[in-house]
Amino acid sequence: GENVEQHPSTLSVQEGDSAVIKCTYSDSASNYFPWYKQELGKRPQLIIDIRSNVGEKKDQRIAVTLNKTAKHFSLHITETQPEDSAVYFCAAENYGQNFVFGPGTRLSVLP
Amino acid sequence: ETGVTQTPRHLVMGMTNKKSLKCEQHLGHNAMYWYKQSAKKPLELMFVYNFKEQTENNSVPSRFSPECPNSSHLFLHLHTLQPEDSALYLCASSQEENSNNEQFFGPGTRLTVL
Numbered sequence: 582g583e584n585v586e587q588h589p590s591t592l593s594v595q596e597g598d599s600a601v602i603k604c605t606y607s608d609s610a611s612n613y614f615p616w617y618k619q620e621l622g623k624r625p626q627l628i629i630d631i632r633s634n635v636g637e638k639k640d641q642r643i644a645v646t647l648n649k650t651a652k653h654f655s656l657h658i659t660e661t662q663p664e665d666s667a668v669y670f671c672a673a674e675n676y677g678q679n680f681v682f683g684p685g686t687r688l689s690v691l692p
Numbered sequence: 693e694t695g696v697t698q699t700p701r702h703l704v705m706g707m708t709n710k711k712s713l714k715c716e717q718h719l720g721h722n723a724m725y726w727y728k729q730s731a732k733k734p735l736e737l738m739f740v741y742n743f744k745e746q747t748e749n750n751s752v753p754s755r756f757s758p759e760c761p762n763s764s765h766l767f768l769h770l771h772t773l774q775p776e777d778s779a780l781y782l783c784a785s786s787q788e789e790n791s792n793n794e795q796f797f798g799p800g801t802r803l804t805v806l
Contacts, residue, residue, distance in 0.1 A: 585734075613792030625797045676792050683734060
């Protein structure tokens, strides 16, 4: 079955700097890769996703890149702000299967 | 917030109690999920229902019993739980069609087993 690893487990950046979180997956058939943000005490919410037919997707300060050959995908946050502080989860899914989540990255943006 | 709701938000129970968690989605989705979120662990998928039929039981102990009476409601019945079952239990829903789609999460039930 699918196995998703995520690094780093914790990340601290200065406000205004960029943050990068990387995930690797094991099932080459996986074709959907969402990223969820979970603020303290709140539910996980989708912030961006990418499908296997696309190499990169951007939404304002957030971007995701996918390397299907290497089986890894990354979340990039530019110009970080204190409200970006949260736990970020990646996931991988092969249609017809179920999401497999990574263990999460706790991002702290220091003012 | 609307979308996916869960009750109760917090629950404390003894190991001999029987309780139920409730999830309701107002999004017209056809798939619902139960996840367990423990500290320092990935989100663990417990059960999946598609069109009210259980399609996944991820080796969950029998002290957890799901029920899906219709596509909008999902329950998790709990009995004789253990302290290690203390966690945040998240419900989610999605529209399963011919491609992968976003899962919408509820706010969760924080369960403490004494």
